[in-house]
Amino acid sequence: xxxxxxxxxxxxxxxxxxxxxxxxxxxxxxxxxxxxxxxxxxxxxxxxxxxxxxxxxxxxxxxxxxxxxxxxxxxxxxxxxxxx
Numbered sequence: 001x002x003x004x005x006x007x008x009x010x011x012x013x014x015x016x017x018x019x020x021x022x023x024x025x026x027x028x029x030x031x032x033x034x035x036x037x038x039x040x041x042x043x044x045x046x047x048x049x050x051x052x053x054x055x056x057x058x059x060x061x062x063x064x065x066x067x068x069x070x071x072x073x074x075x076x077x078x079x080x081x082x083x084x
Contacts, residue, residue: 002059004034005033005041005052005058006030006031007033007041008030008032009030009031010028010029010030010031010061011029011031011059012026012028012029012058012059012060012064012065013026013027013043013045013057013065014026014065014068015054019055024069024072024073026062026065026069027045027046028062028065029043029044029045029058030043030045031044031058032044032049034049034052036049036051037051040052043056043058045082046047061062
């Protein structure tokens with residue numbers, strides 16, 4: 001993995017809604033020791049552990065995650081005026 005993360009660190013990931021695959025958002029997650037494999041790291045998100053692998057795009061800041069989100073999904077004017 002090109003980025004280094006430490007247990008206890010807060011990171012930001014882009015996650016898709018499992019019930020509506022066309023919906024994604026930036027979500028805060030905690031880096032923790034993987035309870036199933038203590039020598040590996042995991043993300044703790046929505047009360048679930050996800051292995052922290054090179055396939056997971058985790059960002060150190062919310063700004064980095066939001067920029068990646070815009071690159072991947074675009075940013076419409078409708079979203080710009082959405083407050084909710």
